[in-house]
Amino acid sequence: MSTATYPETWDLDVFFKGGSESDELQQHLRTYEGKIEVFAKKVEQFNTPESSDSSYLVYQHIQEAKGIMMGISQAGAFASCLEAQDMNDTGAGVVRGKVTSMAAEFGSAFQAFQQKLAKTEDQVWDSLLEDEGLKEYTFIMTEWREAAKDKLSEAEEGLISALSVDGYHGWGQMYNALVSEMSIEIEVDGEVKKLSVGQANNLRSHENPQVREEVHQKLEEAWSKNENLFAQTLNHLGGYRLAKYKKRGWDDFMKEPLEYNRMKPETLDAMWGAISKSKDVFVKYLDHKAKLLGLEKMSWAHIGAPISESVKKLSYDEGAAFILKHFKKFGPEMAAFAEKAFEEGWIEAEDRSGKRPGGFCTGFPLSEQSRIFMTYSGSMSNVATLAHELGHAFHTYALRPMDPLNRRYAMNVAETASTFAEMIVSDAAVKEADSKDEQAALLEDKVSRSIAFFMNIHSRFIFEQRFYEERKEGFVTAKRLNELTTQAQNEAYGGAVTDNEPHFWASKLHFHITGVPFYNFPYTFGYLFSLSVYARALEEGTAYEEKYMALLRDTAVMTTEELAMKHLGEDITTEAFWMKGIDLCIQDAEEFIRLTSG
Numbered sequence: 019m020s021t022a023t024y025p026e027t028w029d030l031d032v033f034f035k036g037g038s039e040s041d042e043l044q045q046h047l048r049t050y051e052g053k054i055e056v057f058a059k060k061v062e063q064f065n066t067p068e069s070s071d072s073s074y075l076v077y078q079h080i081q082e083a084k085g086i087m088m089g090i091s092q093a094g095a096f097a098s099c100l101e102a103q104d105m106n107d108t109g110a111g112v113v114r115g116k117v118t119s120m121a122a123e124f125g126s127a128f129q130a131f132q133q134k135l136a137k138t139e140d141q142v143w144d145s146l147l148e149d150e151g152l153k154e155y156t157f158i159m160t161e162w163r164e165a166a167k168d169k170l171s172e173a174e175e176g177l178i179s180a181l182s183v184d185g186y187h188g189w190g191q192m193y194n195a196l197v198s199e200m201s202i203e204i205e206v207d208g209e210v211k212k213l214s215v216g217q218a219n220n221l222r223s224h225e226n227p228q229v230r231e232e233v234h235q236k237l238e239e240a241w242s243k244n245e246n247l248f249a250q251t252l253n254h255l256g257g258y259r260l261a262k263y264k265k266r267g268w269d270d271f272m273k274e275p276l277e278y279n280r281m282k283p284e285t286l287d288a289m290w291g292a293i294s295k296s297k298d299v300f301v302k303y304l305d306h307k308a309k310l311l312g313l314e315k316m317s318w319a320h321i322g323a324p325i326s327e328s329v330k331k332l333s334y335d336e337g338a339a340f341i342l343k344h345f346k347k348f349g350p351e352m353a354a355f356a357e358k359a360f361e362e363g364w365i366e367a368e369d370r371s372g373k374r375p376g377g378f379c380t381g382f383p384l385s386e387q388s389r390i391f392m393t394y395s396g397s398m399s400n401v402a403t404l405a406h407e408l409g410h411a412f413h414t415y416a417l418r419p420m421d422p423l424n425r426r427y428a429m430n431v432a433e434t435a436s437t438f439a440e441m442i443v444s445d446a447a448v449k450e451a452d453s454k455d456e457q458a459a460l461l462e463d464k465v466s467r468s469i470a471f472f473m474n475i476h477s478r479f480i481f482e483q484r485f486y487e488e489r490k491e492g493f494v495t496a497k498r499l500n501e502l503t504t505q506a507q508n509e510a511y512g513g514a515v516t517d518n519e520p521h522f523w524a525s526k527l528h529f530h531i532t533g534v535p536f537y538n539f540p541y542t543f544g545y546l547f548s549l550s551v552y553a554r555a556l557e558e559g560t561a562y563e564e565k566y567m568a569l570l571r572d573t574a575v576m577t578t579e580e581l582a583m584k585h586l587g588e589d590i591t592t593e594a595f596w597m598k599g600i601d602l603c604i605q606d607a608e609e610f611i612r613l614t615s616g
């Protein structure tokens with residue numbers, strides 16, 4: 019085995035030297051500001067094509083737009099990394115603000131271009147798509163055309179885009195700023211520690227029940243204290259979206275998230291339908307886990323509790339070695355890719371204060387590299403998160419042969435590769451366990467992901483739907499948000515948990531993300547979809563990697579229904595498809611109960 023010590027902090031200098039004060043970054047931003055200005059002028063002069071003679075001009079505009087998108091993504095990814103690694107880096111906020119306004123500026127020019135293009139008459143449109151250069155954009159150009167038809171005029175959409183910087187995204191930034199001001203004091207091992215929200219969240223799986231209780235209570239208190247502030251951020255985000263939809267004449271707030279995820283409403287219904295019918299065994303699992311913990315019934319503070327102390331901690335290097343060893347069994351390319359990511363400082367994993375909570379993976383398209391952010395404290399769950407983020411990065415890597423415009427996959431399939439990678443690691447962990455106790459503990463870690471996807475995320479989905487429904491009528495108070503959360507939790511957990519976490523709506527960053535609406539169901543989709551892919555990989559061994567990468571490459575050029583049909587031969591609008599994945603999870607839950615009974 020390699021004795022290499024992998025860096026626990028990432029290398030950002032390779033993109034722009036000097037962090038948020040970087041001159042290189044300023045130079046980059048100025049360059050792209052100029053490009054955006056030029057592009058906007060060209061779009062002003064651009065007219066709806068009247069014959070196939072315009073195809074070259076359309077092609078040129080698309081190439082320019084593509085270049086700008088990559089430049090903005092590069093800077094945006096850098097801003098995300100700066101903001102996440104040090105929440106007190108005020109310069110990062112300035113960079114973020116700049117990138118956001120550039121993106122909005124470009125967004126309105128690009129939208130104007132799309133709208134002019136969308137007005138092309140059918141016959142001319144078909145002749146454009148026959149052009150050699152444009153052919154490969156058929157799927158996305160058709161998508162643009164459909165989307166443009168649903169929107170307001172160029173001028174109105176341009177105005178919306180311009181106002182979104184401060185009127186919409188600003189609320190998301192406000193949320194992050196408020197969270198970064200929060201700190202929680204908790205006594206761990208006789209020592210009082212001042213922790214960031216992210217660090218405190220990591221203690222939810224602490225082996226000491228008193229620590230878990232205290233963390234749960236202190237976090238709830240902290241969110242409660244600020245509930246009126248967060249009611250503001252959430253209501254204004256939701257209110258902005260609804261006002262925009264209303265102006266566009268859309269009555270269904272699910273229209274945007276479903277279209278964004280390139281899926282049909284029937285598919286989403288089939289997925290939740292299958293899940294709702296399968297709660298029993300997961301309720302039974304939570305009841306059983308509660309007993310193992312010496313509790314009458316499961317309570318919120320202990321859902322994340324480890325059931326056995328035999329779970330060993332893995333150092334960062336051990337975690338990395340574990341991931342690499344098991345990735346290798348699924349395919350040489352994924353393993354080699356992950357090793358490179360570890361070696362070359364693509365990952366920020368250090369456990370320190372001041373970091374943003376959670377994990378993410380972001381791509382730097384101009385450098386063809388990704389960066390992964392997380393806080394690694396040595397649990398198997400951290401190892402799984404690391405594998406998850408590496409899966410995202412591998413997806414980006416698999417898409418390299420595609421034109422950059424054909425790499426923009428939606429979030430539901432984005433979670434396919436991440437979950438796939440996570441499954442490899444968590445399955446392996448269960449199989450490699452050296453005692454029954456440890457096996458159970460690791461299986462528990464795996465089943466807890468099912469709990470997250472089928473219960474926690476289901477509760478987020480139910481909550482968010484009802485919140486939007488009520489927001490249509492006006493401001494939803496913090497008190498009401500707490501009630502909606504409580505109801506959603508009771509339903510989604512099938513009554514398995516005695517108490518609630520009423521401020522979950524405030525504590526969950528996902529509700530405040532402005533990039534995409536309904537940042538919840540795509541996780542569950544990705545998980546179950548991925549299980550189908552994973553099942554195939556188990557059957558076919560390392561030979562499957564090539565087919566797997568072909569599936570990943572297609573994720574940005576077809577609908578999810580088409581993707582599943584082409585690569586899996588499955589109809590995902592039926593509950594039967596979703597049941598297959600859920601059944602695998604049910605087996606895990608039953609196995610856990612069996613292992614830990616008697």
Ligand SMILES: [Zn+2]
Nearest residue numbers: 406410433436
């Ligand atoms: Zn993910």
